[in-house]
Amino acid sequence: MTILDTRFFTAAVALLGVSMLAIAPAAAVEIPGDHAQDALIRSTLARFNDANMANDYSVFMANASQQLQTQVPLEKMAAAFEGFRKNHVFFEDVVAAKYASHEKAVIDKDGALVLVGAMNLDKGDLKYNLRFVQNDNVWKLLFINVDVSGKKQN
Amino acid sequence: MKSIRANLTTHIIALSALGIAWMSPALATEIPDDHARDVLIRSTLSTFNDANMTNNYSVFFAKSAKELQALIGPEKMSAAFEVFRRNRGFFENVVTAEYESSEKPVIDKDGGLVLAGVLKVDDMDVTYNLKFLPNDNVWKVVGINVNVNRPKKL
Numbered sequence: 102m103t104i105l106d107t108r109f110f111t112a113a114v115a116l117l118g119v120s121m122l123a124i125a126p127a128a129a130v131e132i133p134g135d136h137a138q139d140a141l142i143r144s145t146l147a148r149f150n151d152a153n154m155a156n157d158y159s160v161f162m163a164n165a166s167q168q169l170q171t172q173v174p175l176e177k178m179a180a181a182f183e184g185f186r187k188n189h190v191f192f193e194d195v196v197a198a199k200y201a202s203h204e205k206a207v208i209d210k211d212g213a214l215v216l217v218g219a220m221n222l223d224k225g226d227l228k229y230n231l232r233f234v235q236n237d238n239v240w241k242l243l244f245i246n247v248d249v250s251g252k253k254q255n
Numbered sequence: 256m257k258s259i260r261a262n263l264t265t266h267i268i269a270l271s272a273l274g275i276a277w278m279s280p281a282l283a284t285e286i287p288d289d290h291a292r293d294v295l296i297r298s299t300l301s302t303f304n305d306a307n308m309t310n311n312y313s314v315f316f317a318k319s320a321k322e323l324q325a326l327i328g329p330e331k332m333s334a335a336f337e338v339f340r341r342n343r344g345f346f347e348n349v350v351t352a353e354y355e356s357s358e359k360p361v362i363d364k365d366g367g368l369v370l371a372g373v374l375k376v377d378d379m380d381v382t383y384n385l386k387f388l389p390n391d392n393v394w395k396v397v398g399i400n401v402n403v404n405r406p407k408k409l
Contacts, residue, residue, distance in 0.1 A: 139350075139351045143351060144301060147297075147298060147302070147350060148305055151314050151318065152314065154318060155318060157314050159309075160306065160309050160311050163308075164308065193298045196297035197290060223290075
């Protein structure tokens with residue numbers, strides 16, 4: 102029996118740079134602590150996975166930033182992530198997965214919090230690139246890029 | 256400053272004993288290991304909390320057991336859990352919370368997996384009692400009882 106490392110799927114939903122005018126300036130926001138970053142990452146990825154599993158992005162969208170909600174309609178989001186559903190690339194265990202690596206959190210020039218890293222799932226690896234903006238002093242999702250690779254058994 | 260415990264919310268949705276005649280017998284199912292139970296608990300509570308935060312139970316409903324879906328729709332769920340929204344009994348950080356205690360998992364006489372315990376979420380104790388049934392060899396939630404206790408400042 103051979104174990105092959107196979108890339109399953111990657112997809113992203115993002116706002117364009119020109120849409121970022123409403124974001125607070127970098128100096129006005131602080132990077133959350135490690136625990137808060139961890140909670141942001143896991144809850145966002147769990148919610149994203151829920152949406153993919155249920156093919157229902159309404160809850161995911163309701164939790165996203167106003168900016169993302171304005172720019173990306175539900176149908177477009179469902180279409181963008183269709184590959185996850187088609188290939189059954191689900192990762193419910195992300196709530197308890199160990200980090201393989203992560204980059205230092207940064208506030209970018211637009212005032213957005215950028216969290217990037219990788220996690221070891223039960224059946225593969227997940228890379229995430231998440232970007233958040235503050236809406237009413239709460240970090241809300243603006244951009245998501247998830248890349249899942251898995252081990253296929255032959 | 257003293258703190259007392261104030262019972263914020265308690266609610267349950269469950270099948271009655273009469274409705275579970277088609278369940279697998281206890282002997283047909285095995286108790287999942289620690290990691291799998293942790294994933295079940297956190298992912299279920301995370302999805303449940305998302306539903307409460309958004310007053311949108313469609314994803315929680317879609318992920319639940321078909322036995323629960325047959326008994327209660329998203330609208331009824333919304334009514335049943337209204338108290339969480341009214342009291343803002345939200346616990347998004349359940350994905351990273353520490354366990355305060357947990358009971359030994361059991362497969363009950365109906366073949367349901369019962370997971371109960373307490374998670375410390377920020378300043379709240381989230382007491383959970385979850386029951387799952389196998390649907391196509393995957394544990395799906397069929398009963399949920401969550402009680403949020405928040406310290407009250409005097």
